[in-house]
Amino acid sequence: MFEEKPLNGETPENDDVGHQEDRRFFLKQSIALAGLTFVPGGFLQAGEQDEVPVGNAEKVKLTLTINGAKRRLTIDPRVTLLDLLREKSGLTGTKKGCDFGQCGACTVHVDGQRVLSCLTFAVMQHGRKVITIEGLASNEQLHPMQEAFIKHDGFQCGYCTPGQIMSAVSCIREGRANSETEIQEYMSGNLCRCGAYPNIVNAIMEVKTNGQKV
CATH class of the missing domain: 1.10.150.120 ([2Fe-2S]-binding domain)
Structure with missing residues (x-):
């Protein structure tokens, strides 16, 4: 009997290994492509954007007077007043302590009333006057x-x-x-x-x- 030889010079055993590797590669590619069909379009188009929207939240505009200065901001509606002051306005004098409204470290004044800023949504303060510890002093x-x-x-x-x-x-x-x-x-x-x-x-x-x- 004549022994059948592969045209490419490989042994049948090596050929089987090659087929297995091709099959694994095909499966990986198929799973990856299938996964992309479930990814929101906005995520794929984000590219070099700094932030990717979470859920269905859309940015909202609001106006605040912070320590006497009027500010127009565009924020995520879930942002707390505390995070807006610290992260968006650079007013880090107001401290984040427990983040549950139990320690009082985040206390500020809103329209003259003391408020726990960690429990207060910034978007709900539209048009109001906010005073932080930085705004108490008058000049020097x-x-x-x-x-x-x-x-x-x-x-x-x-x-x-x-x-x-x-x-x-x-x-x-x-x-x-x-x-x-x-x-x-x-x-x-x-x-x-x-x-x-x-x-x-x-x-x-x-x-x-x-x-x-x-």
Whole structure:
């Protein structure tokens, strides 16, 4: 009997291996192409864009007055006021602590009222006035509450201090600084892991007693 020889000089065994590799390559290519049919068109067309839209969210426009400056912004509707201030506006004085509204580090003023910015959607503040810790001072002159915190050593690590000061100002504005007990109750939502509570109360009491405008 004559032995059948492959025209290309390869043995049948090697030829089988080659067929297996071709089949694996074909399967990989088929799976990859099938997967692309389920990818949203917007994702494929994103190219060199910095951000790829998530879900069906569309950017929205809003206008805010932040520390006296009017800002027109285009943002994702799911962005919190905290992230807008820190990431979009560069105002990093407002701190991100627990992100659950339990520590008070993110406290700012919206239309004169204290607000936990981590629990507040930025888009819901359209047309409002926002004041952060950076907006309390007037030019080179510190706010009376800032000066009192320095004088009474109302901070140690300083991480919670911006939120503490913003709440302290609201405490006096809302007429809730008539006694140490009342101040402690009002400020209970602002946590200080360094334990500077007595000094914070003393700072608020001094500003209240001196009748300084806050």
